[in-house]
Amino acid sequence: MPRTADHEQRRRQIALAVCALVSEQGIDAVTVARTAAAAGISVGLVQHYFRTKDDMLLHAFAHVSASIRGRVDARIRAGTEHRRPIARILAEAMAEFLPLDETRRTEFRVATAFAGRALDAPALAEVDVATARALRADIAQAVRNGKECGEVEPGLDPVPAAVRLAAVTEGLAMQVYRDPEVLNGVPTADLAASVIDAELAAVFTGECRQYLDR
Incomplete structure (x- = not known):
């Protein structure tokens, strides 16, 4: 299925949250729960887009x-x-x-x-x-x-x-x-x-x- 604008916006929101966590607290601070809190969304929603920490890091790096x-x-x-x-x-x-x-x-x-x-x-x-x-x-x-x-x-x-x-x-x-x-x-x-x-x-x-x- 083609990605919607909302889909891309959510992924960008999560990427920015990961970047903020790495910048402020280091890579060890990046967890699904902390990323969700930093992005202001639910843990389930983060897991919907990214299965693992490495997936989130890869997207943040991209x-x-x-x-x-x-x-x-x-x-x-x-x-x-x-x-x-x-x-x-x-x-x-x-x-x-x-x-x-x-x-x-x-x-x-x-x-x-x-x-x-x-x-x-x-x-x-x-x-x-x-x-x-x-x-x-x-x-x-x-x-x-x-x-x-x-x-x-x-x-x-x-x-x-x-x-x-x-x-x-x-x-x-x-x-x-x-x-x-x-x-x-x-x-x-x-x-x-x-x-x-x-x-x-x-x-x-x-x-x-x-x-x-x-």
Whole structure:
């Protein structure tokens, strides 16, 4: 049967409750009963949509991933619309993965809790691996696009570059989470931006020719 708008709304309501519990109390706080209380619905209704804790975590992780993806897509659209270089667009997209505000800190806690749970749950591990691969694939495509428009040297291999940039994004996210305000005497958001810019400058070494003839 096709899912109704009410069905999707209920699932979103539960996902938000799981995210709130993980963010405020940690993954061990996520139970069917607590999720129901946080969502303001009955235990039976939660069980109607999700049979297990892992099912709820998987859906919460999907919700977080979709939220980040939506913001990244908006950055790409805006960047293309304003004819920004690919490196600038990618810098803004990478920043969406950093816990620089309360929304992104909650997303980071959920994603990290999910990754930890995935260590001992093969079904969740598959999703975790697929998500990481998708990020690398997106970055690799940006590098390929950079080669076409002149921002990246023709001989550069996009895959190692994508692995490097994805690793920087993931590691930087953890550093930002640990010290959300100041790192080494510098505002965290400023330092994070400078790290991303430096890493991108090592890959995107040329000038964008994309809009010269338009």
